[in-house]
Amino acid sequence: MSALKQASWQADALLLLVTVVAASGWIFSKEALAGMPPLLFIGTRFLLAGLLLLPFAWPALQRLPPRRVRRGVLVGFLFSAAIAFWILGLSYSDHLGESAFINSLGILLVPVVARLLFGDRPPRSTWVALPVALFGFALLSLNAGFRIEASQLLMVCAALCFALLINVNTRVVRNVPALPLTTLQLISVGSILTCLSLVVEHQPLALSPSIVGWFMASVLLASSLRFFLQIKAQGMTTPSHAAVILMLEAVWTALFAAWWFGETMTLLQLLGCSLIFTALLINRWYWVRKVMLRWLPSAQR
Incomplete structure (x- = not known):
């Protein structure tokens, strides 16, 4: 096996592991939110994760020009908005699987945001996928009785912010290496949201040993380890290829929530989530096909 082909398989394996760890983070976070x-x-989760990285x-950060450090920190403000919407949506959510699929809409919205704000021309597949995704989200809304629940709306806001964040990252801080950029943004998000919490949140802490355990699992596994592995894997493949595999996070989250919390999906929820995932596949079909051909060499014959 050539070194290049081996690196490709290693990247795929690492990215699959990242999706499993990220999906586990939904469970860790939901449990920790109980206290x-x-x-x-x-x-505090992001702040500690950033400090661990x-x-x-540090060596790469020391070599960065101050203006790039400032840009990385400023982009952290946008990351703060995205992750704040996500965690608030998670706190209101009664169905993690559904929330994960709604949040995954951010991948689909990246080219749409690029078109609206930066004039980029999305591929034709985006315009085919978008109505499929919207119909899927409509089915999820119908499941709540012809209304959008607070958790659904917050997850849509998170998806929009993540789509904007990806666009800004590729333009504003494209020359900053991934590891120092991630570290800067984690510390920025952690500092901003911890300070905001001290101002607006008055819920008392209930730090039982189990809550502390879930919190540390979120810090060490779902944040530090997840981002470290993701950075390493993304350095071994293309961003579009990585995005295809990372879409599996929503699937793993739904499976883990069914196993851990005993969640089940109604027919409308199942159809809605399936349509959203189908839209993601349509939007990334060129790269999905390349991944399939890599994993199934016989399909090329």
Whole structure:
């Protein structure tokens, strides 16, 4: 096996592991929220995760020009908005699987945001996928009785912010290496949301040993380890290829929520989530096909 082909398989394996760890983070976070206010939880989680990555990123950070460091920190403000919507949506959500699929709409919205704000021309597949995704979201709304629940609306806001964040990252801080950029943004998000929590949240802490355990799992596994592995894997493949595999996070989350919380889906929820996932596949079909051909060499014959 050539070194290039081996690196490709290693990247795929790491990215699959990242999706499993990220999906586990939904479970860790939901459990930890039983004893911590949402913004305080996510703020301290990201702050500690960023500090854990700091020793690995410090040599590269020292070589960065100050203007690039400032840009990385400023983009962290947008990341703060995205993750704040996500954690608030998670705190209101009674169905993690559904929330994960709604949040995954951010991948589909990346080219739409690029078109609206930067004039980029999305591929034709985006315009085919968009109505499929919207119909899927409509089915999820119908499941709540012809209304959009607070958790659904917050997850849509998070998806929009994540789509904007990806666009800004590729333009504003494209020359900043991934590890120092991630570290800067984690520390920025952690600092901002922890301070915001101290101002607006008044929910008392209930730090039992189990809550502390879920919190530390969120910090060490779902944040530090997840981002470290994701950065390593993305450095071994293309962003579009990585995005195809990372779409599996929503699927793993639904499966883990069914196993851990005993969640089940109604027919409308199942159809809605399936349509959203189908839209993601349509939007990334060129790269989905390349991944399938890599995983199934016989399909090329």
